[in-house]
Amino acid sequence: MDHPEGAGKTDDARLGFDRRVRLEFRGAKLSSDGGLLVMRELDDALGLSDLASDALHDSRRGKNTTHRLDGQFRQSVFGRLAGYEDVNDAERLSLDPVMRQIVGGRAVDAQAASASQMGRFETETLAAPENRKALADLNGQWIDRFHDRNGLKYIVLDMDSSVSPTYGDQEGSAWNWHFDCTCYHPNFLFNQFGMLKRCALRNGNVHSAYGWRDLLDPVIARYAKRNLMRFFRADAAYASPAIYARLEEEGYFYAIRLPVNAVLREKIAHRLTRPVGRPSLTKVKRFYEDFHYQAQSWEDERRVIAKIEWHPGELFPRVGFIVTNLPMEPDWVVRFYNQRGTAEQHIKEGKQAINWTRLSCKGMAQNEVRLQLHALAYNLGVFLQGANLPEEMADWSLTSLQTRLIKIGARVVRHARAITFQLAEVAVSGTLFSRILTTIQRLRAPPVLT
Structure with missing residues (x-):
């Protein structure tokens, strides 16, 4: 007989060194990612998944539409934020109570998608040309939504490239002499808050500045009508008269x-x-x-x-x-330029916390999708960092937020009219958790005009 929460009923286990200790397995009642509920609240406060639903085209038909597009999108992004770099863990997450709540919300029987369903979603639905274009634009839309709530006085753009090592015969991978490996050579554009405005996956053997216009022009257009001071920094790889002229x-x-x-x-x-x-x-x-x-x-x-x-x-x-x-x-100009080094730190955070170098698909389009999903997960975490958090966690890195807040153990208890998540009180106390939620809820205020 199956357990009502979805976990199979098994015999209790006991430990030989102390027979009083009994072990129960209730997988569908327990989660290691209780802090994702905070991120779901942030998502809802800013309406981020709504922006994604409006931008993405759902080409699925028939039985493939069992799971809603916004639910599968959240499963892709939130899973990466919690450290699940691809769809390999989707089978287990489909019964995880926190993931089920994030995906389905108020739906009582909501269930996250399986590994095969998530694989089709990421490698077929999102890999369609119109959806890849929409994903590339979505980071900018999300950041604008965040700034609409907080205001923005000026913008600083930092452009930098990085390396994503590849293994096997992956489309677009090539030997890069600078990085001394076979890889992809993605390009990134951050703002001064560490938010990733835009990114692009490129072949491994291209020059660092290759395709700079495709990355920069959409961001320039996004800020063209805003009354802001605008700045740009980059290292010597981007020392090109075409870039100077475009910025001027x-x-x-x-x-x-x-x-x-x-x-x-x-x-x-x-x-x-x-x-x-x-x-x-x-x-x-x-x-x-x-x-x-x-x-x-x-x-x-x-x-x-x-x-x-x-x-x-x-x-x-x-x-x-x-x-x-x-x-x-x-001396002022030199100090301003030296702050460009923060872009390298942002890339390092993306690699360590989100593992956005995990691009293991064979096709270039599919790996491009996964890079964009990693970028969205990264930005969701950075939004929380920029939400005027309590002083105790104001200097937490994205990795710290992941290990201390997101990876909170949780147990779900369902009643007729309520769902209770009992959260472990280890790195984050109940009081601090409540203050975080209060901070997020302030983001529901009307936009700040700039």
């Missing part, structure tokens, strides 16, 4: 690192001789040079700032060049 055309301030060449070094030759006097054993001597420069491929000359650092114990200075149209002092 749209009124963006930018700071982009320049590769060192002989002409640039000649401009600062007087700084490349060790300063007079005994070198300090502890302090770095730092100098700035500010000049205009025009490479052969540039139609116009542009401002370039050089930073020269003499470090204790080193025979030669460390030199870096930044091309910019910012009117600030050189």
Whole structure:
């Protein structure tokens, strides 16, 4: 006889070292992901799944429509947020009480989809061209919805590429000499809050800046009518006159690192001789040079700032060049550019917490879908970080939120008119949990106009 909650009835087990201890297996009553209920509340407060339902086309027919599209979409995104990188765990999650609640909401008999159903959903339904385009745009829509509730005074865009190692004969994978592996070479565009505005999956052997316009132009269009100051940062791989011209055309301030060449070094030759006097054993001597420069491929000359650092114990200075149209002092521009390093931290968080390098499908389109689903899961976590959380968890990383909040043990007790989730009180207390919910519910307020 099956258990009413979906778990099969089994004989109780006892431990030999203490016969008083009895073990019961009630899989459909227990979950290791109780904190996902908070994320579902955040989803509902911002209407994120509603945006997805409006954007995605449901091509399924007949028996394939047993599960609603919004439910399967949430199962894909929330599962990744909880650390389930693909559909391999879908069979077990289909009976998980928290996942069932997230997928079905008020439906009493709701059940999450099986592994085969989720596989078809991700590799067929979402892999259709119109849905891949919609998924790529969805991150921007989600971020706009978040900012509509919180307001936005200015925008800083950070572009960077990364590596997703591949194994086997996967479409688009190729050897990349820089990363020293066979891989994909995805491109990312973040804002100053760590939110992933847009991403693109690319072949493994393309240049870091390949396809930059496809990534940048939709984001430029999204902010074209907003009264905001706009900034852009990137490393030397994106040092291209076409990028400079595009940003200048749209009124963006930018700071982009320049590769060192002989002409640039000649401009600062007087700084490349060790300063007079005994070198300090502890302090770095730092100098700035500010000049205009025009490479052969540039139609116009542009401002370039050089930073020269003499470090204790080193025979030669460390030199870096930044091309910019910012009117600030050189040290300010350098500090602003150096904050670009946060993009690398965001990519690291995406790899560690969401595991967005897990792109194991054979087809490029299917792997593109999975990268976008990983990105949406990542952004959902970042939204919670940006929701003015209680002070005790204000500095938690996405990995900490996953391990301390999302991975809370939970037991469900169903009554005629109520569903009770009994949550383990370990890293997060009941009081703190309530304060998190209160913070999220404030996001239901009317939008803030910018």
